[in-house]
Amino acid sequence: MKFFIDTANLQQIKEANDLGILDGVTTNPSLMAKEGIKGEENILKHYVTICEMVGKNVSAEVISTDFDGMVKEAKKLSALHPAIVVKIPMIKDGVKALKWCSDNNIKTNCTLVFSAGQAILAAKAGANFVSPFIGRVDDSNWDGVQLIEQIVHIYGNYGYKTEVLAASIRNPLHIVRCAEAGADVCTCPLSSIMGLLKHPLTDIGLQQFLEDHKKSQA
């Protein structure tokens, strides 16, 4: 399973990248705003900085909601760096824009996906990634991981090439359960990635090893 980090924070991207296990980055307009990045020029520059840090799979989202606007933005974003993946929302014109990008060799990530039906449309339109938001599904009292299982199953039935990118991850257990469900990618906050490290028996065991080593040196 690939690991993406879901942030526009350069410090956090660096920390995850330094671990050596990072395969990409996803951003969205809310995450960009959280970092205080304002104005088109600064936003585009920020994407390039992330691309240069990570080198692959950097999702940058369009703001337009009509076909022509989305295509115009997709061209501009994809020209920034070869690592750019254009994030397009699951709306009617978004499906058309996904197909246009697929026909014109622009990589895409279909975002704001909350049902298997939407995931089928994304795959049919040739999206490279589909992003079901599992945390938000859980928040609405449905089962986010079950949605991942369903999409993985359907894509397997037809050999769809679209990668299932579990998004809106809230904790380390989400990552493990998405891996069990066969997600191709998880995009996670740094806290969830680091949370995978934690086990009290590791800490207790390490402390014991170090104490015993000290005794053998006395």
Ligand code: G3P
């Ligand atoms: O990648 C999508 C993600 O950013 C949404 O996460 O936590 O806002 O539901 P969240």
